[in-house]
Amino acid sequence: xxxxxxxxxxxxxxxxxxxxxxxxxxxxxxxxxxxxxxxxxxxxxxxxxxxxxxxxxxxxxxxxxxxxxxxxxxxxxxxxxxxxxxxxxxxxxxxxxxxxxxxxxxxxxxxxxxxxxxxxxxxxxxxxxxxxxxxxxxxxxxxxxxxxxxxxxxxxxxxxxxxxxxxxxxxxxxxxxxxxxxxxxxxxxxxxxxxxxxxxxxxxxxxxxxxxxxxxxxxxxxxxxxxxxxxxxxxxxxxxxxxxxxxxxxxxxxxxxxxxxxxxxxxxxxxxxxxxxxxxxxxxxxxxxxxxxxxxxxxxxxxxxxxxxxxxxxxxxxxxxxxxxxxxxxxxxxxxxxxxxxxxxxxxxxxxxxxxxxxxxxxxxxxxxxxxxxxxxxxxxxxxxxxxxxxxxxxxxxxxxxxxxxxxxxxxxxxxxxxxxxxxxxxxxxxxxxxxxxxxxxxxxxxxxxxxxxxxxxxxxxxxxxxxxxxxxxxxxxxxxxxxxxxxxxxxxxxxxxxxxxxxxxxxxxxxxxxxxxxxxxxxxxxxxx
Numbered sequence: 337x338x339x340x341x342x343x344x345x346x347x348x349x350x351x352x353x354x355x356x357x358x359x360x361x362x363x364x365x366x367x368x369x370x371x372x373x374x375x376x377x378x379x380x381x382x383x384x385x386x387x388x389x390x391x392x393x394x395x396x397x398x399x400x401x402x403x404x405x406x407x408x409x410x411x412x413x414x415x416x417x418x419x420x421x422x423x424x425x426x427x428x429x430x431x432x433x434x435x436x437x438x439x440x441x442x443x444x445x446x447x448x449x450x451x452x453x454x455x456x457x458x459x460x461x462x463x464x465x466x467x468x469x470x471x472x473x474x475x476x477x478x479x480x481x482x483x484x485x486x487x488x489x490x491x492x493x494x495x496x497x498x499x500x501x502x503x504x505x506x507x508x509x510x511x512x513x514x515x516x517x518x519x520x521x522x523x524x525x526x527x528x529x530x531x532x533x534x535x536x537x538x539x540x541x542x543x544x545x546x547x548x549x550x551x552x553x554x555x556x557x558x559x560x561x562x563x564x565x566x567x568x569x570x571x572x573x574x575x576x577x578x579x580x581x582x583x584x585x586x587x588x589x590x591x592x593x594x595x596x597x598x599x600x601x602x603x604x605x606x607x608x609x610x611x612x613x614x615x616x617x618x619x620x621x622x623x624x625x626x627x628x629x630x631x632x633x634x635x636x637x638x639x640x641x642x643x644x645x646x647x648x649x650x651x652x653x654x655x656x657x658x659x660x661x662x663x664x665x666x667x668x669x670x671x672x673x674x675x676x677x678x679x680x681x682x683x684x685x686x687x688x689x690x691x692x693x694x695x696x697x698x699x700x701x702x703x704x705x706x707x708x709x710x711x712x713x714x715x716x717x718x719x720x721x722x723x724x725x726x727x728x729x730x731x732x733x734x735x736x737x738x739x740x741x742x743x744x745x746x747x748x749x750x751x752x753x754x755x756x757x758x759x760x761x762x763x764x765x766x767x768x769x770x771x772x773x774x775x776x777x778x779x780x781x782x783x784x785x786x787x788x789x790x791x792x793x794x795x796x797x798x799x800x801x802x803x804x805x806x807x808x809x810x811x812x813x814x815x816x817x818x819x820x821x822x823x824x825x826x827x828x829x830x831x832x833x834x835x836x837x838x839x840x841x842x843x844x845x846x847x848x849x850x851x852x853x854x855x856x857x858x859x860x861x862x863x864x865x866x
Contacts, residue, residue, distance in 0.1 A: 359397075366389045472531075495507075798860060811843070
């Protein structure tokens with residue numbers, strides 16, 4: 337039960353993260369286009385070109401500058417058991433109330449808590465402007481904690497019936513009222529405890545940044561190996577978006593200094609020593625090539641054409657956008673030992689790249705890397721760019737031989753080697769339409785509803801659904817009776833890339849359109865007869 341709750345929480349944490357990919361690309365492009373070394377005199381100070389991209393850049397910083405608010409609003413959307421939109425509003429109100437309490441406490445009693453509230457925000461002050469309020473910089477930790485408290489209040493009291501004469505205070509009002517009074521002691525505790533935690537974070541940052549190649553290897557290994565559990569979000573998010581090694585997270589720090597790093601001739605490892613902890617996604621660029629080649633060459637000759645038709649779009653999606661879960665979950669439950677090998681190789685790849693002096697916010701797909709690393713770093717760090725690809729392609733070859741050997745040695749039933757099932761990851765359209773019409777009536781024409789209806793049937797029907805959630809590519813469902821859940825092949829008939837089973841908890845590997853499928857799934861659940 338605790339594992340299910342952690343998985344649900346980890347999946348909900350990914351909801352706001354989905355916004356960062358676009359923002360990162362916009363920022364890196366706008367920063368590059370203001371670099372005279374890349375685009376010439378057109379980017380000189382005061383030109384229309386320079387001013388235009390400065391405006392675009394200011395918009396690109398929105399999600400990074402308001403990261404706490406994104407998590408405060410996003411977490412309830414994924415965790416609230418009912419009325420998610422109202423829960424998001426409640427969370428925002430309670431969180432801003434908390435910061436206003438904290439701000440006034442520090443303004444009146446800052447020295448009592450060893451906080452100099454007269455300092456400017458930023459730097460080493462430990463202060464930050466959040467939603468227009470000067471307060472302690474509790475970063476993601478504070479946002480997640482307050483959002484979790486609000487979700488608990490919401491799930492417990494949102495439907496609480498009050499006497500008619502005070503009925504105006506029920507629902508969201510009651511949640512906010514309870515949150516208001518609860519935030520008073522929480523704010524006092526934060527003023528007392530958080531400055532001590534900030535000091536500890538500062539020490540931890542220095543330790544992590546100096547942990548060297550082994551530290552990077554261990555970090556990448558843990559992030560990969562925990563993917564099946566959904567707990568990998570707890571590994572990388574404190575580094576990428578939180579204060580684990582740099583304040584504000586590695587992504588924001590890299591983008592903020594992108595032009596400075598690009599224009600400097602000093603080694604990247606000296607410029608950004610913490611950047612080794614942003615290498616957890618390097619394998620996404622190179623592992624799919626080797627894995628896909630291994631799957632294809634080991635497939636049965638008569639199935640290779642169909643296998644190739646599946647592998648090409650899956651590999652391209654992984655390489656271009658950084659979404660590798662269809663690959664990973666394809667072999668995870670067919671051959672778990674391959675996933676362990678994948679985690680070990682991914683960690684070794686990241687550590688090797690770091691050992692050769694390559695650091696930076698690398699990963700998340702080729703599209704992102706072109707703008708955030710490859711093009712800007714080609715000015716003065718072409719050696720690092722070439723090293724990245726040389727080491728990466730070498731590991732593509734290693735992936736191929738290791739996976740091919742394991743598949744043949746242990747006769748693993750990877751795509752194209754199944755004994756009976758047809759090689760496919762997407763269903764027959766006629767079957768999907770039939771299932772959708774049966775379950776969704778007039779909504780059957782919606783392709784997301786078609787798939788949602790298919791998954792619902794495969795999960796034992798609407799009456800077997802207890803709880804629904806999702807992360808980046810997976811629909812997470814808790815069922816009442818796991819014996820009613822169909823075979824993995826049935827889910828593949830509906831377009832799923834695979835299925836994760838853990839008792840009553842199931843994860844349907846849907847793909848990048850899982851938010852739309854989740855919405856359709858929720859609509860079908862709401863139609864359940866009472």
